[in-house]
Amino acid sequence: MKYTEEHEWLRVxxxxxxxxxxxxxxxxxGDVVFVELPxxxxxxxxxxxxxxxxxxxxxxDILAPVDGEIVEVNEALSDTPGLVNEDPQxxxxxxxxxxxxxxxLDDFMTEDExxxxxx
Amino acid sequence: xxxxxxxxxxxxxxHLELGAKLVPFAGYTMPVQYPMGVLKEHLHTRARAGxxxxxxxxxxxxxxxxxxxxxDAGLERLMPVAVVGLAEGRQRYGLLTNDAGGVLDxxxxxxxxxxxxxxxxxxxxxxxxxxxxxxxxxxAEVVPxxxxxxxxxxxxxxxxxxxxxxxxxxxxxxxxxxxxTAVFGELWISRSGYTGEDGFEISVPDPQAEGxxxxxxxxxxxxxxxxGARDSLRxxxxxxxxxxxxxxxxxxxxxxxxxxxxxxxxxxxxxxGGFPGAARILEELETGPLTHRVGLRPEGxxxxxxxxxxxxxxxxxxxxxxxxxxxxxxxxxxxxxxGYVPAAxxxxxxxxxxxxxxxxxPVTVCALPFHPTNYKR
Numbered sequence: 500m501k502y503t504e505e506h507e508w509l510r511v512x513x514x515x516x517x518x519x520x521x522x523x524x525x526x527x528x529g530d531v532v533f534v535e536l537p538x539x540x541x542x543x544x545x546x547x548x549x550x551x552x553x554x555x556x557x558x559x560d561i562l563a564p565v566d567g568e569i570v571e572v573n574e575a576l577s578d579t580p581g582l583v584n585e586d587p588q589x590x591x592x593x594x595x596x597x598x599x600x601x602x603x604l605d606d607f608m609t610e611d612e613x614x615x616x617x618x
Numbered sequence: 619x620x621x622x623x624x625x626x627x628x629x630x631x632x633h634l635e636l637g638a639k640l641v642p643f644a645g646y647t648m649p650v651q652y653p654m655g656v657l658k659e660h661l662h663t664r665a666r667a668g669x670x671x672x673x674x675x676x677x678x679x680x681x682x683x684x685x686x687x688x689x690d691a692g693l694e695r696l697m698p699v700a701v702v703g704l705a706e707g708r709q710r711y712g713l714l715t716n717d718a719g720g721v722l723d724x725x726x727x728x729x730x731x732x733x734x735x736x737x738x739x740x741x742x743x744x745x746x747x748x749x750x751x752x753x754x755x756x757x758a759e760v761v762p763x764x765x766x767x768x769x770x771x772x773x774x775x776x777x778x779x780x781x782x783x784x785x786x787x788x789x790x791x792x793x794x795x796x797x798x799t800a801v802f803g804e805l806w807i808s809r810s811g812y813t814g815e816d817g818f819e820i821s822v823p824d825p826q827a828e829g830x831x832x833x834x835x836x837x838x839x840x841x842x843x844x845x846g847a848r849d850s851l852r853x854x855x856x857x858x859x860x861x862x863x864x865x866x867x868x869x870x871x872x873x874x875x876x877x878x879x880x881x882x883x884x885x886x887x888x889x890x891g892g893f894p895g896a897a898r899i900l901e902e903l904e905t906g907p908l909t910h911r912v913g914l915r916p917e918g919x920x921x922x923x924x925x926x927x928x929x930x931x932x933x934x935x936x937x938x939x940x941x942x943x944x945x946x947x948x949x950x951x952x953x954x955x956x957g958y959v960p961a962a963x964x965x966x967x968x969x970x971x972x973x974x975x976x977x978x979x980p981v982t983v984c985a986l987p988f989h990p991t992n993y994k995r
Contacts, residue, residue, distance in 0.1 A: 529651065529655060529656055529846070532919070532921065532953075533920050535920065551975065553921050553946070555656040555657060555846060555850065555946055555948075557923075558921075577919075580919070584655075
């Protein structure tokens, strides 16, 4: 598992990358009440706002961590946004991306590095 | 996460011990939520009882210099509300207005025999005190209460919980006020609140505030609740938040607070007018205001928060209003909002469109409150 400075986690499954938000991010957001997911087959560029998360407190975005194509989204989050608080690093993944070169993931933080980043 | 420039309430240490997330609010560091989280805190308050620290609010005593009648009459010159005739031991909702008919603050005031006790909004208390001193100098001494915490205990289990410490509260009705000297010093208690639930607000001397809170929290029905749930509870109850739903530009009539203006202060009443902004407020009462505060139900699940622009058509059309409070209603299990729209669009059932992230999404005008209130009349 790799981690971004935007508190996303990235997990490689075959040739796709699964993206979600970290336990820390879910905790900071508070109770999530709405999730807007991207369109499947959308081509996105690193830094694009691809999801909207609304918690009881505020709205935030999930950014595309790398360039690629959205190949699957977690529809369960539309009906059960609270899953993001229950299991952020498991069942509550947001989307899967197909990317050209998996080696770009090497630039992201390891779990230990992310823990250090959180301080 | 502590900021020395912020005031702390007498319960600060207890908040830290309980694991509260603290945020700056109106010059104080206040708990926005506890580990339970906003959603569960909200639902706990509706089902059982929630304890809120609202010590940041202003408690102000108005003590008559001469006779009490002069104070009551003086206060009626600042509010479109009947002060004369409020029985001893009763509390009423009040509004300080300006010359343009806008709202300087909304507040509670209680007749406590030889004086009036006001509870005003935290963010307005210094302005209110200056305003009251400037206009009541001949009739009253305006004394800010600076040595007392203010707690709210809200929810269907509030009476049973508080009655274990103060048996007298069981006999109180909505908007009654009493003073009781108990283990925790002299308590000033009103049966009121800001959640739509039955409950109490309790003014307790600073040194006893923590012990009193601990005694309540030791009961299994009572949980500590932060300002996050306080906001979603009041929104579901259709209650205004000063600085958001009402301010110096909104009149009490546009805000739908006409119930707070008794007949005796309206045209034809024995003490009609004579308060700041009377011309506008009395005219709006006669002919209806140009804009109205309304409830709004967004379709779908996306919350529409403060500032969202309301349109009268899905495309083209005109921007006709704005959301002033909005979020997710945990008891309603849906997004809810309040805002201002022109009279012609204020009927229940009117379909409007709120512009969210560049898209216009449908909302329906609905009656307030979103969640039925549960006061002990």
